[in-house]
Amino acid sequence: MTEQPQDNSAIADAVRSMLEAIGEDPGREGLADTPDRVARMYEELFAGLRDDPASYLEVGFSEEYDEMVVLRDIPFHSMCEHHLLPFMGKTHVAYLPRGKVCGLSKLARVVEAYARRPQLQERLTQEIAHLLMDRLDAKGVGVIIEATHTCMTIRGVKKPGAVMVTSCMLGLFRSNSATRAEAMDLLTGGGVK
Numbered sequence: 001m002t003e004q005p006q007d008n009s010a011i012a013d014a015v016r017s018m019l020e021a022i023g024e025d026p027g028r029e030g031l032a033d034t035p036d037r038v039a040r041m042y043e044e045l046f047a048g049l050r051d052d053p054a055s056y057l058e059v060g061f062s063e064e065y066d067e068m069v070v071l072r073d074i075p076f077h078s079m080c081e082h083h084l085l086p087f088m089g090k091t092h093v094a095y096l097p098r099g100k101v102c103g104l105s106k107l108a109r110v111v112e113a114y115a116r117r118p119q120l121q122e123r124l125t126q127e128i129a130h131l132l133m134d135r136l137d138a139k140g141v142g143v144i145i146e147a148t149h150t151c152m153t154i155r156g157v158k159k160p161g162a163v164m165v166t167s168c169m170l171g172l173f174r175s176n177s178a179t180r181a182e183a184m185d186l187l188t189g190g191g192v193k
């Protein structure tokens with residue numbers, strides 16, 4: 001996490017240079033406001049760099065509940081750090097509490113804080129899982145992310161519709177095959193195996 005505010009004028013300058021470099025005229029009417037517009041958009045897309053995901057899990061509440069908690073279909077969008085093109089999809093999160101649970105909206109905030117930065121789907125999946133495991137002191141955590149990458153659909157191999165699935169299983173979700181099977185079932189709605 002960085003405390004530094006985003007430097008919007010540096011981004012606008014860079015976008016102007018980029019437009020020139022591809023052979024465009026950054027001064028023409030349609031492009032005149034583009035550099036500033038992109039800078040403001042980046043503030044939103046990269047807001048996670050100034051957000052501490054752990055802060056959303058500071059206030060967990062104690063609960064006797066010791067069954068699996070599952071939140072499916074948390075929508076997210078992120079920026080692929082290899083191409084700075086968006087990838088988006090759904091995150092499914094499950095955890096087995098050890099006396100501490102958190103509000104469901106907090107899980108969504110954690111996903112968003114990690115997603116809104118230059119990312120890789122694999123790392124996003126692991127970061128979410130490890131933070132939950134750590135901060136909730138859970139017995140197990142499972143995270144599955146299904147996403148489409150525009151860097152795959154509009155360039156290179158051009159495979160529109162291809163969905164990339166990543167998963168990270170920790171604790172009992174990794175070591176106990178029955179718990180893992182139950183988690184996978186709940187996380188995917190019986191879909192992906």
Ligand SMILES: [Zn+2]
Binds near residue numbers: 149152
């Ligand atoms: Zn990419």
